[in-house]
Amino acid sequence: MSLDVEAVRKDFPIMAREVHGVPLVYLDSANSAQKPQQVIDAEADLYANHYANVARAVHTLGSEVTNAYEGARDKVAAFLNAPSRDEIIFTRNITEALNLLAYSFSNASTFPGGEKFALGPGDEIVVTEMEHHSNLVPWQQLALRTGATFRWIPIGDDGRLVESAIDEVINERTKVVSFVYQSNALGTINPVKRIVERAHAVGALAIVDAAQAAPHIALDVQDLGADFVAFTGHKVYGPTGVGVLWGRYDLLAALPPFLGGGEMIETVAMEGSTFAAPPHRFEAGTPMIAQAVALGAAIDWLTDLGLDNVREHGEQITGYALEQLQTVPGLTIIGPADNVDRGATISFTLDGVHPHDVAQLLDEYGIAVRAGHHCARPVCLRFGIPATTRASFGVYTTTDEIDQLVVGLSKVAEMFST
The missing domain is CATH 3.40.640.10 (Type I PLP-dependent aspartate aminotransferase-like (Major domain))
Structure with missing residues (x-):
């Protein structure tokens, strides 16, 4: 039995929100996950x-x-x-x-x-x-x-x-x-x-x-x-x-x-x-x-969702995101580039664009990600970067949302290349 993501999303009132006139794409669950109605x-x-x-x-x-x-x-x-x-x-x-x-x-x-x-x-x-x-x-x-x-x-x-x-x-x-x-x-x-x-x-x-x-x-x-x-x-x-x-x-x-x-x-x-x-x-x-x-x-x-189902969904959505993100020009994944022994969190940099600018521009498309050192500054020092942009996924994350992230990042990359 696999996770029915569309059914799961119905438990979350915030998934019906719009941001800047477009549907919310919440990709910041590693920061804090959204709450189902049952918890509220x-x-x-x-x-x-x-x-x-x-x-x-x-x-x-x-x-x-x-x-x-x-x-x-x-x-x-x-x-x-x-x-x-x-x-x-x-x-x-x-x-x-x-x-x-x-x-x-x-x-x-x-x-x-x-x-x-x-x-x-x-x-x-x-x-x-x-x-x-x-x-x-x-x-x-x-x-x-x-x-x-x-x-x-x-x-x-x-x-x-x-x-x-x-x-x-x-x-x-x-x-x-x-x-x-x-x-x-x-x-x-x-x-x-x-x-x-x-x-x-x-x-x-x-x-x-x-x-x-x-x-x-x-x-x-x-x-x-x-x-x-x-x-x-x-x-x-x-x-x-x-x-x-x-x-x-x-x-x-x-x-x-x-x-x-x-x-x-x-x-x-x-x-x-x-x-x-x-x-x-x-x-x-x-x-x-x-x-x-x-x-x-x-x-x-x-x-009740089934922890095996939750893990399988996380692995699938992360594998899909890793593949799609690597199609964005100038994007570098910071951390494991494959889907072996890694969780549903992906940090990256975009050539010529500060991570905070990436996050702010994505927000205009309704996409919520985090930028910074994520309270793990020694990681950034280790890789010689000031910060990263981070997309992180939950049980409510869909492949369509990953596609929207990739489109948004491509627009940001294009904007800064001109």
């Missing part, structure tokens, strides 16, 4: 009919909202094939999830059982050269706080990690390896199991940024073998303001809290406090209640 309705229904604070009231609304919030945790656990719902932590986004880990690691040595996370001079933290800033800056800061050395696996000319560098950079001094599953700037899908196995072989923790993978690839944390995996709600057709951190329970239980406040405590006295067990230890204060419930609705909706 789930969030609105909670506010309209069931809203109260969670885990704080015994009245009917309090019970309803707590059940809905914790029910969303169950849905995320199933989505990730997590061994336990208690391994699912709700955060504001993946950026907060990764910062939670980096901050907690730096405080872990003073926490019972936290010695395994302690870093210091002589230890090394490893990322890749293709990381989003959210999986780069927190680890740079952790290295500065602890005196650990910050290292990275380089990118080859083909937009993939240098294979030989994986074993070289990840060595017996490595304590943390945090890397992206699928690059938001290049579309590259990295060899997750290979990197995880190498990290574990030297006794390091393995952390996976799955923000770009989650909308397209079925995530099975038990199969991946990593210690922590994170993703964000708004890229899986859910709302903004909610993300997910999954971690092995034994590791979460040994980590100190990220934030202090209500709900994350066990007991509080003026002389000191003790903390709740995971996941609530890491969810201080009133959480993102409606957003978590709507994320659960998004997961239901995406799962």
Whole structure:
């Protein structure tokens, strides 16, 4: 069974929009995916009919909202094939999830059982050269706080990690390896199991940024073998303001809290406090209640489509786009030029035209793409370019929209050649 894209598009109210008098062509899903009506309705229904604070009231609304919030945790656990719902932590986004880990690691040595996370001079933290800033800056800061050395696996000319560098950079001094599953700037899908196995072989923790993978690839944390995996709600057709951190329970239980406040405590006295067990230890204060419930609705909706169907559609639309884009004069794809181990994101440059000008002119044709360094500036530095234009696809993307993109780019190229 393949994905019925036209039926899928009917779930998205925004697909009926016009921009500058022409139908919208939304090719910016790697930035943020659009929302189906089912997700919009789930969030609105909670506010309209069931809203109260969670885990704080015994009245009917309090019970309803707590059940809905914790029910969303169950849905995320199933989505990730997590061994336990208690391994699912709700955060504001993946950026907060990764910062939670980096901050907690730096405080872990003073926490019972936290010695395994302690870093210091002589230890090394490893990322890749293709990381989003959210999986780069927190680890740079952790290295500065602890005196650990910050290292990275380089990118080859083909937009993939240098294979030989994986074993070289990840060595017996490595304590943390945090890397992206699928690059938001290049579309590259990295060899997750290979990197995880190498990290574990030297006794390091393995952390996976799955923000770009989650909308397209079925995530099975038990199969991946990593210690922590994170993703964000708004890229899986859910709302903004909610993300997910999954971690092995034994590791979460040994980590100190990220934030202090209500709900994350066990007991509080003026002389000191003790903390709740995971996941609530890491969810201080009133959480993102409606957003978590709507994320659960998004997961239901995406799962109902069939994750195999979703992946197949992504592969097909990306293969078609790669072929068609290479017919545009002066266009250079930055990243893998073939459709092997790459996701539904394509970055490119156009000779003689700044990427921001490309994006602005395409917008006049109703085509929404992103331009810039995509919060992955080291990628642009690696390829010696100031920025790229990026087209990224979702379950609602059609071949007709790819054709419109190619026509629009050809017009832009022609405009600047005269």
